[in-house]
Amino acid sequence: MFPNHAQPLVTAPAETAILALLLTEGPLSRVELARRTGLSSTAITKSARPLIDDGYLHELPPERTAPGAGRPVNPLAVTVDREFFVGVKISADALFVTVCDLRAGMRATAGRSLGEDRSPEAVCGLLCELVGIVLDADPAFRERTRHLGIAVSGDVDRAAGRVRYSVLPGWRDVPLAEAVAKATGLNVTVENDVKALTVAEHWFGEGIGTEYFALVTIGAGIGSGLVVNGQLITGAYGVAGEMGHLSIDPAGPVCHCGQTGCVEAIASSDAIRDAVRDATGDEDLDFDGVVQLARSGNPAARDAFARAGRAIGTGIAILVNLLGPERVVVTGEGLDTYDLFGVHIKDAYAAHCFKAAAKCPLTLRPLPWEEWARGAAILGIQALFP
Template sequence: MLPNRSRPLVSAPAETAILALLLAESPLSRVELARRTGLSSTAVTKAARPLIDDGYLHELPPERTAPGAGRPVNPLSVTSDREFFVGVKISADTLYGTVCDLRAQMRTTASRPLGDRSPAAVCDLLADLVAELLDTKPEYRARTRHLGIAVSGDVDRTRGRVRYSVLPGWRDVPLAEIVAEATGLTVTIENDVKALTVTEHWFGEGIGTEYFVLVTIGAGIGSGIVVNGELVMGAYGVAGEMGHISVDPSGPRCHCGTVGCVEAIASSDAILGTVRRATGSSDLDFDGAVRLARAGDPAAQGAFARAGHAIGVGIASLVSLMGPERAVVTGEGLDTYDLFGAHIMEAYTAHCFKAAAKCPLVLRPLAWEEWARSAAVAGIQALFP
């Protein structure tokens, strides 16, 4: 039986620390857990016991130790299939869904094209997608109580509302309430970039870092920030919106109302608009703009160069302010990195404050299903207080 749907799995700080570390890096011995968390061996054993009893952790067979080093140790590991989590990413034209296990490994995926983007239509389609995913195997439905939803824009996670999202064109939608009623699951709503940042910090490039930044480029420009091992939300839940840093006071007006935002210059739509105006080709699509740039068209190349400069300045601003150990750049825009990557690096190096430029930029191509996985991780977070 799964724990009560409305309560976190762990509540004591020691239990939280043990489970969080094992989710990312199990198996680990009790000695290693004590060293990494600063807890005593007794505290580790006490914290692990209820998680073992509930089936979330298990002991592996004893490991051999060197002669004279004492008795063999039994490493602790997460029982991955103890509980499952559904994740759904709402993009501009598609719902991407997955079922993940406790260690965020994707077990199955599915998607549905979006036609009508109204909240009611999207929620109905989302509920159908969740049902399809859970019906893949009997154990998924029996052991799933959490659903995470990732969507772009201004998301109020605490209240479960999408305050503003430009891609589906929503304002003040009580998404968690609607979907919870339709699916019977506990629903967590999260900004898609913040969800991806947590996923990369817990399970990807950010493992082991205390200061970490993730930047996404493509249809939108987003970013997430980790400080002291915790995602920075800010007082109003919108911390880390690099896409809305103004880098050109004389630049184009952004959909947010500000002038010269990184997103207004460097998003896919912004680049396409610039190329269309420069070439007079109003029916040109983004792939056509890419082909022009790769063929040497100066207007198209200039649009991508300007975008790269804006992104580089934006990343430099984040890195100079936060001083991360590592910065990951991802998103569908990586497909065109050859057109603006050099400009990103040039602007990044030029605008970072001295030693901050030592922070490496790691390119991390991710499939759309990875965004759904990050939504499932938002559900895994619900296990914690």
């Protein structure tokens, strides 16, 4: 996070546990909080005090669950507009910005196509302009926003706030967090987009309450984010969750990464397009054309989607056999062509899951780009924690 001197809101384990539960699960009574955290009621009351005083929590009106059920209880709740968070998703050709409240509710959004100039300077300029626009939507936003999160596809060094590599032209080792922090005056966190979305889904989406959770994205790239024992896997060398680069077919095509038989080399939208170009000899086909061909029944195009589906299903089964997630969420723009390869994904997944691992359901979750920006805003919410 940049600048580095921003302090978390909570540091003590008890406060941390209380705030996390109320943020992700909504209002809870002190009794319920005590039960869930293993703390005493006294400890709950003591730890909640500073958060109430700071305006982050408030007591709801007393509720009686049943007549004669004893003392009325005042549930504790998060004051959602105590603080706001900006999230930015940088995609290959557009920017999406959102302002979220404390429970990740989207309050304002803005999106803009990238112009011709996609250099770090140009994108950074547009980004700050859009951030200004969403923050101007409500005076409270400017007043009570301290954190901004940026999600970008590619190789991101979160600790250093740098984008080491992205598909955008000229983006090599860009000190993005520092630049945006300087321009906006906010505390900035930059993270790989799939990792940010995984944490967002784990905290506020399909992954709530799971200890083992995975999110898989399909489309132009194939990636995954993995949560184990409640924490995102980041890898000892900064590489983890590279589902797109699992080698699953020694006879498969060469990948842009240099390996042979990667899932992405078979199943990305470019890979599908290239396979159909090769099969049909039509070098002018674009991905939309390939989709049309497949939907009209062209065997070569249908085959390419079938192969892609099998590769994705096999890749997810591998992930599930190694990590044993409770649930896998599948998302990304590849879901737009799910009619063409969904059955192959499911068949290959079922065929390659080992024993009880097959209990893990695949949940399809189309997430518009705004949701990816929301994932980025949640990086800011995380910054409240140690």
